[in-house]
Amino acid sequence: MARRKYVVGNWKMNGLSDAISEAQAIFSAATGHQSVDVALCPPFTLISAMVAAAPGAAVGGQDCHSATSGAFTGSVAAPMLADIGAGVVIVGHSERREGFSESDADVQAKAEAGLAAGLSVILCCGEPREVRESGGAIDFVLAQIAGSVPASFDPHQLAIAYEPIWAIGTGLVPTVADVAAMHGAIRGALAARFGDVADDMRLLYGGSVNGENAAELLDAGDVDGALVGGASLTAAKFVPIIAAADALG
Ligand code: PGA
Numbered sequence: 687m688a689r690r691k692y693v694v695g696n697w698k699m700n701g702l703s704d705a706i707s708e709a710q711a712i713f714s715a716a717t718g719h720q721s722v723d724v725a726l727c728p729p730f731t732l733i734s735a736m737v738a739a740a741p742g743a744a745v746g747g748q749d750c751h752s753a754t755s756g757a758f759t760g761s762v763a764a765p766m767l768a769d770i771g772a773g774v775v776i777v778g779h780s781e782r783r784e785g786f787s788e789s790d791a792d793v794q795a796k797a798e799a800g801l802a803a804g805l806s807v808i809l810c811c812g813e814p815r816e817v818r819e820s821g822g823a824i825d826f827v828l829a830q831i832a833g834s835v836p837a838s839f840d841p842h843q844l845a846i847a848y849e850p851i852w853a854i855g856t857g858l859v860p861t862v863a864d865v866a867a868m869h870g871a872i873r874g875a876l877a878a879r880f881g882d883v884a885d886d887m888r889l890l891y892g893g894s895v896n897g898e899n900a901a902e903l904l905d906a907g908d909v910d911g912a913l914v915g916g917a918s919l920t921a922a923k924f925v926p927i928i929a930a931a932d933a934l935g
Contacts, residue, residue: 691722691904691931692845692888692911694808695918696748696776701728706739711921712928713740719928721935722911725774725806726918730762737771746774746805749782752795754803764796764803775800776913778810778834780851790833798836801843808845808890808913809834811872815852818860823850824871831875841886846872847913853893855915862906865891869908897926904931 695712697705709726716724725744728736736745751761767775777800778793788796793809800807811830813823827848836844848868853859860868869889876884891903892913904912911931917923 689886689888689910691935692890693722693724693924693928693931694746694774694776694847694890694911694913695724695726695924696779696892696913696915697726697728697732697919698748698781698915699729700919701732703732703735705732705919706735708920709736709743709745710739712918712924713743715921715925716743716928719932722928722931724928727774727776733767733772734770744773744806746772746776746808748776748779750775750777750796750800750803750805752792752799754799764799764805767800768803768805773806774808775803775805776808776810776847778830780810780812780849780854783810784851790830793834794836797834797839797844801836801839806843806845807839808847810847810849810892810913812849812851812854812893818850818852823864824868827868828871828875831872832879835876835879841880841883845888845890845911846876847890847892848872849892849913851893855894857894859894859899859903862902865903865909866907869906873908895927897923897930900927900930901933904934 727746750764777796813826888910890911895912
């Protein structure tokens with residue numbers, strides 16, 4: 687089963703109104719790359735403007751609450767994202783798991799909320815450096831998957847992003863062999879639990895992806911795309927990654 691490549695930009699807490707023109711440049715360039723799906727996840731504050739500036743483009747949030755509404759000061763619910771035209775939500779990023787103490791159960795509930803709101807969900811996992819160095823990375827990540835992937839879902843609506851924490855924003859990347867081994871283990875665990883639907887799920891790699899390393903990483907076994915932080919903030923840096931994915935699509 688052929689899986690279309692998927693390249694997602696996570697702007698994190700970056701971008702004021704003037705960054706919308708950069709998103710327009712990215713989405714406009716992406717129309718020339720038909721074999722890859724492209725999404726941008728800006729801060730909540732920019733979603734509406736980005737949706738308006740790039741009609742039809744896939745725009746998303748970087749988090750959502752698991753409840754649909756209520757007394758949760760500062761939080762945003764998945765139906766609110768859908769309501770303003772977002773089509774995507776990232777859940778379980780390590781900066782949420784670590785910085786905001788989100789557990790696997792929290793991430794699972796957020797993923798379920800995103801799916802229920804009709805959003806395309808990108809669920810993140812990944813090990814810290816000391817776990818990688820001790821040889822326990824695959825076990826660690828498979829435990830995250832077991833605890834945070836919802837019990838049922840449409841495989842076209844849920845992607846997994848493997849992002850080793852030590853590779854995020856550091857310029858360090860795992861070897862292609864290590865990425866392929868991890869992605870193969872993730873797909874194997876999903877197949878053992880969910881059967882054939884695992885073949886349809888896209889597994890993204892994230893962590894210091896850039897225009898130079900994208901082609902090699904995106905060509906690794908069971909890698910169906912990339913979740914990109916720093917290099918997604920400008921068209922100059924992000925479009926080469928989109929082009930690399932398109933060339934493999
Ligand atoms: P990075 O971030 O590309 O800046 O390493 C990736 C991410 O955190 O999604």
